[in-house]
Each structure stands twice: as C-alpha cells, then as structure tokens.
C-alpha cells in the first residue's frame with residue numbers, strides 16, 4: 675500500500691514540509707516506502723513502518739546549537755560524542771518531538787531515537803528503520819545497492835548485519851565515532867551466531 679494512504683501520513687507529510695528541504699523530504703518518503711515493503715516479513719505493522727520512516731529525520735536540518743538546546747530542554751542524555759557532533763542528537767530530539775506532537779507508539783519512538791546508530795537490543799521496527807535509512811533506493815553509494823541485494827537474496831538478518839558493519843566502517847572515517855554503532859554491530863553478530 676502506498677505510504678500516502680496510511681493513517682496519519684498526510685499529517686506527518688504536512689509537518690515535514692514545514693521543516694525539511696525537498697531532497698530530505700524525498701529521502702523520508704523513500705525510507706517509509708522501502709521499509710513498508712518488507713515490514714510484514716520482520717513482524718512490523720505497515721502504519722508503524724510508515725510513521726517511523728516518514729518522521730525519522732524530522733529534526734535532521736536543525737542547526738547544531740538548536741539541537742543541543744533542544745536536547746538539554748528535553749533532558750535527553752548528551753554524550754561527549756554528541757557534544758562534538760550535535761547532529762547525532764537529531765534522532766533523540768525527533769523521537770521526543772514526535773511523541774509530544776503525534777503521540778507515536780513506543781516502538782516508533784525507539785526506532786526514531788536510535789535510527790542513526792542502532793543499539794544493543796533494538797527491536798524489529800528500529801532495525802528495519804536503520805536498514806531502510808541506509809539502503810532506500812535513492813541512496814546512490816554502492817553499499818546501499820549491495821544491502822538491498824543481500825536483503826533480496828539472504829533475508830533481513832544477514833542484510834542488517836551487513837549494514838551495521840558498514841556503519842561502523844563509515845563512522846571510523848569520521849572525526850567523531852558514536853560507540854553505539856559498534857555496540858549494535860557486536861550485538862547483532864552475537865544474536866546471529
């Protein structure tokens with residue numbers, strides 16, 4: 675079913691249009707469409723997939739000081755890594771805002787909160803969102819195409835592990851690496867063994 679037909683999608687899209695540039699809005703729509711295409715196979719309801727996919731980057735275009743101020747006002751934990759790289763807070767701040775604005779479920783909250791890094795124990799919707807955010811069809815880097823291919827051929831667990839490993843590799847190339855990416859990858863690896 676197309677994303678736009680899900681309950682609440684019109685409300686979410688109207689809100690996203692207020693704060694996101696066109697390219698980011700497209701990414702959110704593609705993330706929701708892609709996630710909803712395999713949601714049922716990982717035990718996630720369609721409307722939950724649409725909510726998480728559409729709303730995950732609600733705060734991605736906030737400035738550094740606004741993100742830090744919002745995180746503090748919301749009493750969210752601010753790690754040393756987030757102090758150096760406030761964009762790491764766009765998931766947690768969005769999760770809080772979406773809960774107060776739209777009354778999202780706990781699963782959607784968790785998925786949005788952790789979508790950038792993942793974390794040990796992350797549930798099916800959270801994992802599904804991490805994967806879709808990385809691999810949605812508009813992502814042009816070769817690892818995204820490889821991830822979609824693994825999903826088709828080997829299933830979600832193998833594809834998620836591949837993406838988590840790539841996220842660790844990518845984060846090592848950045849100045850600030852969030853330790854949650856590594857913790858998520860190691861947890862997935864243990865779960866799969």
Ligand SMILES: [Fe+2]
Nearest residue numbers: 730731734790
């Ligand atoms: Fe994001």
Ligand SMILES: [Fe+2]
Nearest residue numbers: 701730731807
């Ligand atoms: Fe995203």
